[in-house]
Each structure stands twice: as structure tokens, then as C-alpha cells.
Amino acid sequence: MKLTKFAHACVRLEKDGKVLLIDPGSFSEDAAFEKADAILVTHEHQDHLDVDRVAALDVPVYTNAGVAAQLTALGERVHVVEGGQSFDAAGFSVSAYGKDHAVILPEWGVPCENIGFLVDDAVYHPGDSFTQPDRAVHTNLVPISGPWFALPPAVEYARSIKAQQTIGIHDALLSPIGQSMFSRFLNADDRPYLGLAPGESTELS
Template identity: 25%
Template sequence: MVKRILSAILGLLLVAVPLWANDGGCMDTIETSAGDLQISFIGHGTLMFAFDGKIIHVDPWSKLADYAKLPKADLILITHEHQDHLDLAAVELLTKPGTQMVASRPAAVHLPGSLVMQNGESKTVQGLAIEAVPAYNLVHMRSEGVPFHPKGNGNGYVVTFGGTRVLVAGDTENTPELKGLQGVDVAFLPMNLPYTMTPEMVADAALALQPKILYPYHFGETDTARILDLLAGSGIDVRIRAMQ
């Protein structure tokens, strides 16, 4: 286990380089058939992608970065309506003429002019193919019979960058819809309790999806070494980044 932990740390040092020094972010670059995809790990459930001259922000949250210093968005993806995923102040700072927003229906209520995507829908936005994947709880409940994330409220998104399919799963558990996705190359799966998945649930979803690269994200205080143990020998490149 120690060897795997050291390997993950070494991978972080070699692959992730400072991007937004004032905000503690780092960046990975993934080659696609249409050029490099740059992934910025801002933290929690918040990401930024740069691809083909476009900037895509996912669930921007002012608590994590000074968005006045980050590139404006061509596209903003909002997974659901919770305040750590839908921050109107961050959205306003990132918006420029021509910015498009994609959101789940409950989130779109707060985002005039946004494009609503319901679970299971596919659209092309800013030249990118986007699929909305159901994101919800099966097990973890706010109270008896009341899940933290009810089915139908939230989306994950599969975005295709030059033939490379990237899943940002949103706040979800290892649902049948998630595990049934095909051809995912890069997967961001949440791993924090009590709101989303245990490491065991993440491993179950990852083994079904078989992505080339797995980024556990939105993991709070979860011991990330556990997912390295669970997926040892799976052939999945598990990359731990600063995504608390």
C-alpha cells in the first residue's frame, strides 16, 4: 500500500503543475484526437477545462477561487442546485457575451437563459457533444426516505473532447445509469460521505465503467489511499488530485 501511495504522490508531482498559483490549483494535460485537453483542479466539485480555444467551467464556487482572475467561460456546466455547485456570484464573474450555460432543471430556475438538460438527454453545445447522466442517491439519506440528491434533480455530464469522453458524475452514487455508460475514457467520480459514494462504491462504478483514467473528486476527508487499494491491478490509472 505504501508503494501505491508513493506512486500516486510522484504522479501528482510529475503530471500536475501549478496553474493558478493564487488559488492553489493545478493542471493535467490529456491528449485527444483534436488537440490537448487541459484540466484544472480547482477543488471540491469544481473544475475548469480548456480545449480548442474554449474554456468550460464546471460548478464554479467562489469559496475555492478568485473567479475575477480566471478565464471567462465559453460554457458553464451546473450539475445541480446545491450552493456548493450553483454559485450565482461565480457564474456572474465568469460570464461574457456569448457564454452558454447548461444546467439541470432545478438549477436552471436560478439561471435565466440557461439550457436545460434533463437526465438522459444529449445535445451539442459550443461544438461539444454533451450527455446528461442521472445523478442521485440510492443509499445515503438526509432523513428516512429523503435522499441527499433525489433522482431527477441533478445531472452528471459526459463531454466529448475530440473523441475523448470525459464523465463528470456530479453528486451521485453508483447507480445503474452511471454503471451502464459506455466508452468513458476519463471519469470524475465523487467520494465523500454522507452525500455521495464510499470508496467501495467508487470502485464498483469504476470497474463497471472501465475508464482509462479515474479522478476521485469532491472527496472531503475521505482516505484516498483506500481507492488505490481497491483498484490495484485493475488497469485503471487512478489519479489523486487536490479535490477536497
């Protein structure tokens, strides 16, 4: 499987000629959307969901009820899933986890629904949460910035998941200095940290 990171939280997976796109938001490059066969969206915030560009693709979208409410014009192309469910998307096996977006400020409470996606028991994307999958994974995508982000739970999240490697996502707000310093916090002998720039890829074996 080939994994390509795009700006912020957008990740593109390619396998057997099929393309699965996760969280294509307003920061995502147009190249991320090319030849996509299916889309997963963790939650409704614009940095994870570009409604117009998603609507322009004639492909199925798998997401939660909050996102589906913004995509009613797509009709039966939108499939509502919940944590605990598994499904097939363009030949990829996907399991959904969790329900809530991380709290940004206590007085705001939970801002919206959020589900994480585990693809082919290999790549886990948590969206805007630190919800953990119930099994070991090859590649754990770790949010490293954002209004809701805090370093200690991010490190604990990365340490708790048995993964062969971690990749930083949700990073558009960071300077190059901020980007580079996360290898110090998240790199480990048993869980090396891979800081991919937008457009860079890695092969998962």
C-alpha cells in the first residue's frame, strides 16, 4: 500500500489500482482528489471536509451523521457509519472508532461528532481525537497541532498504540521549526516517527 500525505490532515492511500482519500479539507491540494475511488471523512470541520470539491467527485463518501447532513445533495453516495462498524470502501477494509471530537474549550463541550478510521488493519487516522483502535497497526497517524491539541495526550496516544511507525498529521499551523521538533517527542526505537511533507509518500509492506 502506498500512503501519500497531503496538507494538514489529508491522506491518500493507493492499493491495487484503487485510491482511498481521507479527510480532504480546504487546505488539501487538488492533486489529492485526482482519481479517488472513495472518500472517508472523520468530521465536519472545513479543514477536514471541502464540501464543494468532495461533491464534484462522483464517488462514495463514508462518514458520520454530522458530515452527511452537509452532503445531502450527494444522495445515496453518502454512507453514514458509526464507531464499531466495519465496511468495504473501494476494495479497502475499513473499521470505524469513536464518536466525539476532542474538546477545544471546556465551556464549548464536544464540538461535533468524530470517527477514526482503521484501513486494512494497517493505517489508523483518528481525525480530531485521540481515540485508540483496539488492535496493533502498521502506521499510526498522530495529530501534532490544532486548537484542541495538547502535547502530553498526543505522546500518550502514540505510546499506547502498538504501531510499527507514526506519521504526523494535522500540522498546517506549525512552522518548519515546529514540524521538525516533533521527532524529539514522538520518535522511539520501537515506533519511529516519520515526518512527511505534503506530497511525500511512503510504502507500507
